[in-house]
Amino acid sequence: MRQLGGQVIKRKVSGRLVDQEESLKGEFEAAAIVNCAGLGSSELADDNMYPLRGALLRVDNNGRHFPKLNKALSITLDEGENSQNMIYLVPRENILLLGGLVEKDKWSTDITLENYTPIQQMHERCIDFLPILKRAKLDVDEPVRVGLRPARKRNVRLEEEKGTTIIHNYGHGGSGVTLSWGCGREVVERIKSLRRQYRGQRLSEGTAHRAIADLVS
Numbered sequence: 001m002r003q004l005g006g007q008v009i010k011r012k013v014s015g016r017l018v019d020q021e022e023s024l025k026g027e028f029e030a031a032a033i034v035n036c037a038g039l040g041s042s043e044l045a046d047d048n049m050y051p052l053r054g055a056l057l058r059v060d061n062n063g064r065h066f067p068k069l070n071k072a073l074s075i076t077l078d079e080g081e082n083s084q085n086m087i088y089l090v091p092r093e094n095i096l097l098l099g100g101l102v103e104k105d106k107w108s109t110d111i112t113l114e115n116y117t118p119i120q121q122m123h124e125r126c127i128d129f130l131p132i133l134k135r136a137k138l139d140v141d142e143p144v145r146v147g148l149r150p151a152r153k154r155n156v157r158l159e160e161e162k163g164t165t166i167i168h169n170y171g172h173g174g175s176g177v178t179l180s181w182g183c184g185r186e187v188v189e190r191i192k193s194l195r196r197q198y199r200g201q202r203l204s205e206g207t208a209h210r211a212i213a214d215l216v217s
């Protein structure tokens with residue numbers, strides 16, 4: 001993205017995007033806004049978002065404590081069972097990730113192997129699945145990683161906000177990495193379609209119109 005001339009600017013946006021579309025585009029000299037704010041879309045797009053909390057254990061995978069794993073192994077979540085039953089072992093260079101957990105509407109990321117029974121049970125599930133993991137050593141720097149998957153009551157939202165140049169792309173739940181390439185392409189197509197829509201329109205002065213002019217050029 002940077003190689004193509006993009007810039008990364010980190011800052012929180014507060015309030016609904018539709019109410020500040022023109023000021024944001026003016027501030028960043030942007031032609032369009034793509035909203036990829038995940039759970040933040042509760043506020044930015046006035047939507048019903050909730051987290052699916054997940055946690056991973058990180059253990060050394062350097063071959064010292066058990067034979068190094070080079071392939072991922074997994075058993076997908078069986079939602080019919082109504083229990084935490086997902087198992088996955090994913091090698092990342094010298095670290096092996098042990099998972100997983102899916103907890104609806106849990107917002108706190110302050111859970112550890114010591115203070116949270118479902119993480120202990122997740123650990124036990126992984127050991128039952130591959131008993132050599134009993135010998136695994138937790139990574140000293142970051143033994144547990146906790147994250148909030150951004151879920152939406154009505155599935156993924158990938159569409160324009162009507163009458164604006166805002167494109168929403170959020171609510172991918174537990175599949176955001178998998179879907180990212182396809183969704184990214186779809187966003188590009190929608191930006192091209194906005195360009196076609198605005199091409200030929202009479203543009204007057206003002207930031208908003210400069211933004212659209214950028215889009216058309």
Ligand SMILES: Cc1cc2nc3c(=O)[nH]c(=O)nc-3n(C[C@H](O)[C@H](O)[C@H](O)COP(=O)(O)OP(=O)(O)OC[C@H]3O[C@@H](n4cnc5c(N)ncnc54)[C@H](O)[C@@H]3O)c2cc1C
Pocket residue numbers: 011012013014036037038039040041044053054055056146147148149150169170171172173174175176177178179
């Ligand atoms: C434990 C775990 C396991 C996972 N496993 C898988 C997997 O197996 N397969 C898979 O495909 N995906 C997986 N994921 C990915 C995950 O499920 C999500 O789908 C993915 O992270 C969504 O990406 P995103 O960029 O849409 O949202 P996020 O990663 O949530 O990013 C949103 C960004 O927007 C920023 N933001 C929010 N509000 C504002 C605001 N107001 N102003 C400015 N910035 C804001 C946030 O700071 C954040 O940087 C996993 C995630 C976790 C936590």
